Amino acid sequence: MVSTGEQRTKSRESLRGPLVRYRVLAWTTGVALLCLTTAFILKYAFDSPGMMSWAGVTHGLFYMVYLVVAVDLALKARWSIKGTVFVLLAGTIPFLSFVAERAVTHRVEAGRKL
Template sequence: MNLKPALTRYRVVAWIVGVLLIVLTVGTVLKYTTDNETIVALVGPAHGFLYMVYLVLAADLARRARWKLGFTVLVLLAGTVPFLSFVAERVVTRRVRAAEPQPVGTAA
């Protein structure tokens, strides 16, 4: 099964969710230190929606790649910890690429 399209979708959303989570974390610090809620008000709903998209895309990739439940849960939770979605994206990309058969005549 060709996992490349599902992997690409997952990678794009993982990066977007990761960046938004970092911005949201900074916004939360600002909210409580300066009483400025602008960043949280703007980025919070976007991150929440895109995290749901991340969950769907990660679950889809997990189903296609036939990951074990424990690994799947860790990948799903990676969008809730700042910087962890970037780490998860790298691990997932390596795992999926290593599991895909290489075309004939190409180096692995």
């Protein structure tokens, strides 16, 4: 019979790849969103639309990949719908993707569900 500790270890090992992919995309999406927020401020406060040409597209592309990677991790880690939706929306609010990434990492490494 397999003990609970061994099951947690196997579970964490199987989530290592999806967790690393999620962490990388959470950070890149967060940085891209901060660039987009800066672009909005520059465009509307200082009439300088230069960054808008690439910031929106960059964040959009990263966010689409972030959604796929986050759903993959959510399915493999068996998260609740509520936790999954929170993590998916984290890529749309400045700085929240960084907070969500830390929370997700701690929970997955501890073997707890979201």
